[in-house]
Amino acid sequence: MPMAMPMPMAITLLFAFVLAGGVSSAESSYVEYNTTQRIVPGKINVHLVPHSHDDVGWLKTVDQYYFGGNNTIRGACVQNVLDSVISALLEDQNRKFIYVEMAFFQRWWRQQSNAKKVKGKELVNSGQLEFINGGMCMHDEATPHYIDLIDQTTLGHKYIKDEFDQIPRVGWQIDPFGHSAVQAYLLGAELGFDSLFFARIDYQDRAKRLKEKTLEVVWQGSKSLGSSSQIFTGIFPRHYDPPDGFTFEINDVSPPIQDDVLLFDYNVQERVNDFVAAALAQTNVTRTNHIMWTMGTDFRYQYANSWFRQMDKFIHYVNQDGRVNALYSTPSIYTDAKYAANEQWPLKIDDFFPYADKPNAYWTGYFTSRPAFKGYVRVLSAYYLAARQLEFFKGRSTSGPNTDSLADALAIAQHHDAVSGTQRQHVAADYALRLSIGYKEAEKVVASSLAFLAESRSSTGQGNSVTSFQQCPLLNISFCPPSEAALSSGKNLVVIIYNSLGWKREETVRIPVSTDRVIVKDSEGREVESQLLPISNSTSRIRSHYVKAYLGENPSETVKYWVAFSVSVPPLGFSTYIVATTKETEGPSSTISTVHAYEASQNNSIEVGQGSLKLLYSADEGKLLRYVNTKNSVSAFAEQSYGYYSGNDGTDKDPQASGAYVFRPNGTFSIKSENQTRLTVVRGPLLDEVHQQLNLWISQVTRVYKEKEHAEVEFSIGPIPVNDGIGKEIITQIKTTMTTNKTFYTDSNGRDFIKRIRDFRKDWELQVNQPIAGNYYPINLGIYVQDNSTELSVLVDRSVGGSSLADGQIELMLHRRLIHDDVRGVGEVLNETVCVAEECDGLTIIGKFYLRIDHIGEGAKWRRTVGQEIYSPLLLAFSEQDDDDWMSSHIPTFSGIDPYYSLPDNIAIITLQELENGKVLLRLAHLYETGEDKDYSMMASVELKKLFPNKKIKKVTEMSLSANQERGEMEKRRLAWKVEGVFAGEESKPKAARGGPLDPAKLLVELAPMEIRTFLIDVDYIQMLGG
């Protein structure tokens, strides 16, 4: 292409000279700009893609952005964007626009007149207005769980399908701060997307890709699914705005084309030259003769004509000039052009984390920013999953509460300035409020479904249940009014425990009680082993403070103990337990734990654990020494400690502070116990606990359950002191003596594990500027390290940042409080506080992580099974009864699937939902990767008939991941991209394993490692009781 340039350029210059010479005598009149241009083969085609990047909440709330409120913060109004874009598109049928965020589009569309809707649909049908990405928001890629990503995309895609009968073709993740493997293969290829585009990759990576023309790649995000789930991926050369000099919002400074000969400053040729120069510059870093210009940026097109007028003119004059070809385009048109070019593309595997935009600016702080919000999102994600199952078992009601508002709130919370923790404080509060409103409604669904399922069929008419169930969303801080109320009034507490997983679970649950004389019975009336554990001072303080802060009330101070008891719960079902008070004269009661405090002066070691797992502590140092599992004979040195990084304040040579996005440590400090009492050990028949209060603001409880082979650590961190003027980022470290060769593994959105090597990147020679922040990765499920004999795994209860900064070591960042802004736009410091009355103090975080050491090759079973159980904790609901008749008047145990069936250990139901049209949406996920486990990385199968025992399955249709098209149709349309180099011969290799087509008679679903299959099922409801 460059060879052909000189001649046409000479001709054009001559032409331009003639044109300019005639200016003085010409008349100014209407110019009909020719915008009809399409792709011209053989020329450089500049695809102008008009777009507006509309954050679903960031500096303002989603609604403020929509209607243009709070404009002192930022003049942004999405309503203006959509109003003016639609008018501008109607003016010229060659103009195009893409729209991405369905949360905003829905808000706009529902308020349009029918006449406008007819026109809007015409624009969509003609391709002038194209929905791309199409989720409710442009989700973050580091901090959400893959189930949330699927749900939020499904919601948006369903809306587009229902309202417009369209199926988005392109992924458009232009702003998220790094890109995940799960985005590429799951939220890309498995949706049927033909391509994925974004802007933000590491600055070193970008420099190399620019040089080597490898900004456009074929990305294989999954080791297990390989080339069967790859996607063409385009990284923008710079950012998602236009080249310099081509931005045209009304206040922008780019020179507009002035083509009225009667006016001064006529500049057509100058601007055409600018255009051609910018196009050639981009051609130099791009393969094929197609380049894309992203014509827009944040909240642009509030007056759309300001942009379209200029683009009309550029297309008109640039094409008259003829050196390059300019056209209105969309990413779909661009993708098709790239595909038609029949080029071979470099292969990209793994992901694009971490992201740095400058040497000292690693965007790895947001992996942990706002840990309470991240925890809230995760808890409600699992709750939403369980609530939909229960809603389905009862039958979705056409009126009354449903799970829709929780779905909507969770969807918006996945935005790349929401769960990421990079929004302003009032916006974080807005997301949390939406979630809590959604929760309240879903809570009613759960309560009424449980009541319906628990009541004897004979006593229920048309689902008007009489039993009332309460739940305890603040159970983690020991606040559970129904348990207090029932027991203190002498009634029995009924606890229903629901399990949303497809396998039976045996676990220990705990509820706060106000007495030390309780007894727990199962549904057969048998006493269940239980243990009373004192509620620690730290928990009591938090309970009292946060109940006041959240509910505006003083909790009763009567709660003294947790009662822990073992439960057994069937798959997708519930069990019932009764907790009753007993009088001293009445015989058996729950075992009260022994409590022993160890002082720093005591020079002995302490062993805890009633089962096969033993933890050894040193009393004088107050720390973990050794991990021993007598069942699998693993014995290892293990230490666990806390520390913090002081956040860089940005006053040195490089003014980069640690902030909401960026992690820039300025010194590492360990936190030693300040307490004379180093350890308090609580022992009992079900579990042992080791309580450690390190200082005024860090405490933890390590639990070793008799029946479990892992340790559970519950930490409480905060308020982080910052009155010394230094922001702090709190970490915990687990140390072993393993030789792990700089290598560790972190998950991608809770799904595939990706190999990480310290101070190393696969795609380029890493220049290490930030040896700590630059080795941090997002963790949603867990992190592990291994040597030739053992592996150490840590699982988390929410998204956090973490790393392995030394061999044998794992580090998690658990909380951060900073007092400088990191200058990436949010313009606020990450300093979360909680206020009671007028008094505010730093936020305290309570969370958990879990650790286990295995023989090499045996850790996956625990990571996957327990990982799924951590994601889906047992759901507790409470009722009360006066006497012993609960079991006779209620159904004490229930399973939504065939009572003799359970899912294979490597399969999870990640969606079971009745849609408004009565169809059932079912998603099954294989939990293991290829080669991950010798037993479970195998093809597995699920018998649909056993999943729906009381229903007649009429029809099963396999769908794309977001359920907006039939899987078969999607596969037929899939583009087969060519991969360059050594991978060109891949086609001859066997394809990745996938489950076979569903046999309509047997209804057996096969799933290969890491496969997720989505089905729409038509069922007939069979009356559960014939008579």
Ligand SMILES: [Zn+2]
């Ligand atoms: Zn954004």
